[in-house]
């Protein structure tokens with residue numbers, strides 16, 4: 001009885017958190033699809049966020065599920081984030097496109113606390129630091145890619161089909177298909 005009650009409380013608590021965070025999202029930013037949510041997620045911006053087929057955001061049996069929040073933003077009008085069918089993104093992700101695209105393909109498995117940013121967001125010139133960045137470039141994550149926990153992917157990177165990115169990697173250059181990479185900056189460990 002006690003176990004059933006505690007499960008009900010947990011489920012209610014999580015639904016309430018998801019509801020509250022969803023109310024902070026921009027209603028018009030999602031132009032296609034509806035992801036399944038296991039964690040609170042905030043979707044923001046003046047651009048477009050597209051979910052193709054079945055996309056799952058958050059994971060119920062993983063850390064941060066009851067404390068973290070996923071955040072996805074297509075910041076400016078020309079920004080597009082697309083997530084492909086059968087892709088799972090684990091808890092507490094941070095995915096922001098300033099301008100241009102972030103394309104995440106099909107059947108991808110993305111770990112906890114992964115950050116994907118297609119811009120530097122701050123100007124590298126010290127005198128213009130808060131004037132925004134001129135420096136942005138599309139990110140493409142092809143199909144069936146496995147990205148470990150706490151990975152950061154920076155502007156302009158393409159990750160090839162079937163590749164694996166090791167936990168904690170900072171990916172600043174393209175990763176060929178069928179390759180394992182890891183480290184900061186990420187280097188190829190071996191071919192699959």
Ligand SMILES: CC(C)(COP(=O)(O)OP(=O)(O)OC[C@H]1O[C@@H](n2cnc3c(N)ncnc32)[C@H](O)[C@@H]1OP(=O)(O)O)[C@@H](O)C(=O)NCCC(=O)NCCS
Pocket residue numbers: 090110111112147148149164165166167168169180181182183189
């Ligand atoms: C990248 C990974 C898949 C490699 O696994 P593997 O093929 O068994 O690799 P090994 O353990 O044999 O390591 C091979 C080499 O890569 C290095 N390496 C492995 N993982 C690394 C990582 N995350 N960062 C830096 N170096 C790493 C090892 O130190 C080793 O180096 P060496 O040859 O100089 O000794 C694994 O280490 C990893 O990071 N898994 C992701 C786990 C995760 O976050 N899961 C998400 C759950 S939702």
